[in-house]
Amino acid sequence: MNSGRYEEFRNALSTRLLVLDGSMGALLMKRGLPAGYAPDLWNLEKPEIIESVQREYAAAGADILITNTFGASKLRLNEYQAYNKLREINSRAVDIARRAGREKTFVAGDIGPSGDTIYPTGSLSFDAAFDIFYEQAKVLVESGVDTIIIETMFDSLEFKAALSAVRSISRHVPIIASMTFNTDTLSDTGISPESAVAIAEGFHADVVGANCSVGPDAMLKVIERMKSISALPLVAQPNAGIPKLKDGETVFPLNAPQMAEYIELFFKAGVRILGGCCGTTPEYIRAIKNSIDNRGRELFAHSITTERRGTILSAKTRTVIIGPEHPFTIIGEKINPTGRKQVAKSIREGNIEALMNDAFRQAEAGAQCLDINVGVPLIDEPKMMSDVVVAVQNVVDIPLVIDSSFSEALFSGGSVYYGRPLLNSINAEDEKLDEVIPIAQKTGGAVLALTTETEVPETAEGRLKYAKKILNRLLDAGLTRNDVVFDCLSLTVSAMKNGSIETLRTIELITKELGCSTILGLSNASFGLPNRKFVHQAYLTMAIQHGLNSAIMNVLESNVAIRIAAAELFTQRKNSTENYLQNWSSPITEDKVPENKPASEGKSVEHDSAPDLKLDPLQKEIFWDIVDGKREKITGDINKFLETNKKEAFALFLNVMTPGIRYLGDLFGRRKKFIPHLVAAAEAMKIGVKLLEPHFEKTGKDEKPKITVVFATVKGDIHDIGKNICILMLKNFGFNVIDLGRNVPMDAIFKAARENNAQILALSALMTTTMIQMKLLIEENKKLGSPFKVMVGGAPVTSEFAKEIYADGHSEDVGGIVSEAERILNALGYRGETQKSSPATQSRRGS
The missing domain is CATH 1.10.1240.10 (Methionine synthase domain)
Known part of the structure; x- marks a missing residue:
């Protein structure tokens, strides 16, 4: 096993701006790579060409060369019957990059998407995806890469599975973690740049950023959003604009001088590592190097990040930081069967809709996170937790606290959650620590830690002792102080008055001595007393004065949020006055928030x-x-x-x-x-x-499908998430869809169309290098005189491209696929039931 230069890489990262290389695929195609062929196979078949491209980038000034292994994982190599060569392909790629850089550049082992989509968006399990990434990453690490780069991820669950796999192999190998975003700064699955940062930090990546899909203008906006929250250095790899077809060839509109105009803008936005993605060239990389040579020390200052004190959590788009430098975090408690018969009944009966309504009500009332507990006896708690998390995260976009005494349920919830969760909980028992720490490592979640072991210490010093034990175990496992929130234990004041008072001291001790965030389960304090809300709200105000950062509580109680904001005014918390004035300037009454909205209002x-x-x-x-x-x-x-x-x-x-x-x-x-x-x-x-x-x-309505669509991802492309969702949409409108899958040769598409009497051929591509296959098929369709209409789509496929290749239709996204198919059929004279329009939307024409 070779050893990478981990510390040397981290030292370079911490002291100077670094240059990443540019596009590999475009340069390989100019050197003869056939359209639709896997570039990874050339590591074995034509290594001299791969090395020549990487030598060009090294000569241009790249500090980091990325291995030619973007698609060298199980599912993607299976498409070319080359899975049995996975180890050799990845290992050889590292050797090639090392030779090309002549030991002067760092080698980044490249990991791209798996080639499938993870549940609940797709059918691939988190564990299966983890295994796919683990297999490839293990070879790259053993082959001596200096860092791993995970890139072009648009699904956060796939992002998490790849990060998890790498971290399970090594807690020490540096990781560059990059997702891909659209022009609106969100990924195709709705993930925000801030959420990507939270996920990357949860797996202790060294760098986080964005690559591919968009040009420099749109990527700058992504980087600016990341910089506003990231404690990690940033990386950017923009495309050279949106690709177009010119003289039968896919070209990118921005040349090296035009791309160079954005270099200083990226560095001033906070980028530490800058390179290029599709369409970029060694000339562009040379321009980055020249910029650093001329103004590197000055520009480096913009990339410096501030060390955060606090625990970052995220949903798909929203992030929350629990800590002393951030506003108090309100966590809704209502999805918990303890003491709530109706919630227990809903869970036992599998009535997830009622829980979704509870989630919606709490979010509307101001909850910034939601606690999810489905612990009812004699149910399959891991499955129920997974089902509830899947449902709730599509209803509300606030971070979730996954709450269970069963480690299996913590994992099942964390493995389907799109953001970074808080796992509730661990305590100081060795068995519990042994169970939950690996789950936090695998899911990237933060942990809520009870300051107990087998008994609840009455004194603050006793709870601090257990907190220190937990923290030391977490640190030994590679986690940090920012990965834990300590529950200082809200005891019942009517039965344990001294213990309740000691809780306030515990908050102060953990804040001062451990530097960690704190939380309470608020309602416990008032148990057994009349007019409970006045008791625990008074206790909450006192706890905030002692430094409490968050609480799991009843957010539906009237005016509890303004009382929290008012209490924060009397602390040292930053911006508390500004936050109060911004959110609570309107007159407030004591009207009670309704406790029981009808389910239909959710x-x-x-x-x-x-x-x-x-x-x-x-x-x-x-x-x-x-x-x-x-x-x-x-x-x-x-x-x-x-x-x-x-x-x-x-x-x-x-x-x-x-x-x-x-x-x-x-x-x-x-x-x-x-x-x-x-x-x-x-x-x-x-x-x-x-x-x-x-x-x-x-x-009398025989609604058997009348219109047939043959759908395929073109040869050389193995991405199919968009295709699969398009198929679902078309089927729901009565279309008969023949799904040919991924990496489909032209002959197979025509054969299926003839055998099934299809009217439409729908082609998908997610890679700029495979878009040309659409043009070739349309030309062959015309040459054969076939009656099939051809519709095209996919992330890089624009309406201009569709016009240039004479496609009959183009859909910008999944949302427009049905309208575009109907437009094509209407032009052919079809007027079936599947083509009836509704007032809900207007038909969109994309070409």
């Missing part, structure tokens, strides 16, 4: 902008069941509808459910909803249609 905020379809109350419920992806609730609502309206089954599908899925597509197009929401809605639609279908024929 709607998403998009309800206010919904189309007016003149529906009755039950039809409205079903409409929102689709939009909000309520897979359990829709069953009851449709069964209720069928009790008296069986003859209207098809009308319900056509006039209520179909507009619902259309409206969701419109929200997706406006970036109000994201791929996980589409998945949940598609499943709800599938459930609803299954219930209605037996009644379609009885009403």
